[in-house]
Amino acid sequence: MSMRDAFASTMDEAMAVDPRLALVLADISVDRVRPVQRRHPNRVINVGIREQLLVGVAGGLALSGMRPVVHTFASFLVERPFEQVKLDLGHQGVGAVLVSSGASYDMSYAGRTHQSPGDVALMDSLPGWTVHVPGHPAEARRLLCESLPGDSSVYLRLSEAVNAEPFIGVGFQALRRGSAGVVLAVGPMLDRVLAATATLDVTVLYASTVRPFDAAGLRAAVDASSANVVLVEPYLAGTSAHQVAEALDDRPHRLRSLGVRRDREVRIYGGMADHDVAHGLDEQGIAASVRAFLGR
């Protein structure tokens, strides 16, 4: 089961018991939720290929007292209607659960138009958003279930890239302890980070929630190891660098940020693994970067 499948089945269960929930779509994934739409025709809304309206409708639903869950590809959910996210939700003082799929380059063959490595950085420019980056469908389901009650603003970033096992926990979880530094693996980056650092004496932290940023967890890990931090994020490199700087603002530290490269647009097709290599986010690329940073 993919994260998208987990999303559809979880919404089916949740909408059956919570009459506040409304699911808003813009043609993407409509086929996956047909049965839900048949059961709740007034609460599953497909606006067609109209992404500004997708988010505007979510804002209106929230203003009327409903709890909107909004879904399409990340590029069309965050980038194209970004002003609607900023104004129709945040500025109105209402929340929504935005659930994207496609991530940075899940649609590796589709080219730049369907790739959204800047989504978390964009959401990070707005106040008050929780950002979840699950690494496994079971995590996606758990994080979605946590997000549905209340009125908070949540961005849930689904991906085809997954780890072998889910890690259900709160805050940054230490999966390995070492003395030479701390490697923070976000969501789908975990398995390759564990493999890349298998022979290194480093602490590996895992995060499926990046906003709020678990500053206390990072500080504790650094205090028990060394103030050499490597961020490994599946979106734009350095998206969380400012959070690391704030978390360690009273500790001399070094930081290396790995992620989707900022210096140029990678104009290739091919598979996700090809893009991993192009961005240095494959196991070998991560291993080389961490070793170079730690001088080992």
Added chain:
Amino acid sequence: MTTTATGYHELPRLIGLMTGDEKHAAAATSTVDVLWVLYDRVLDISPRKIGDPRRDRFLLSKGHGPMAYYAVLAAKGFIREADLLGWAGVESKLGMHPDRVRVPGVEISSGSLGHGLGLAIGEVYGLRAQRIGARVVVLVGDAELDEGSNHEAIALAGREGMAALTAVVVDNRSASHGWPGGIGRRFEVEGWTARTVDGRDHEALYEAFTAPHPGRPLAVIAEVEAKN
């Protein structure tokens, strides 16, 4: 029709509290008559119903030039007359664009054009899901229709047959490239009922807002004198 302590004739003075020029500023305000008719005779809203989920909703999408809106809100008791003094100052809750978080009775924060219709459609969906029969009226400008987001919204509302939705377009011919064939036609072709009336004629506005339009959203094109 409705008797209120502060009436339509008070609006120039209230607007003057903000602009310092009651005669000319009030007359030049394109939205004042539409707003007055809506709040005085059409919408089921009052300061006591601000939190009532069954209240009618008025969404000012064209957020710039909100003096007439603030004056009507003051005349109807949503805000105090004293609130109008010093507007857009650091101590005022009334800005050059309205903020729903700060001003009682303001349903949406607006300013950037092209957001109100989408929000209004979302409200109609939400009210429908909650089986609330309230009306949602959104005011846009003719130049605001340039924003493509409106055309996403006009098409969907028409296809959904949203009879609870009314868009009032205050047309002072300020769109840079105009709307040949008329603004109402843009709505009609998408399945709306469109009525074009004199935006200064209170009876015509009232009739346009209240005549039945079963199974279709309603567009009222309120024509006022050209901006320039």
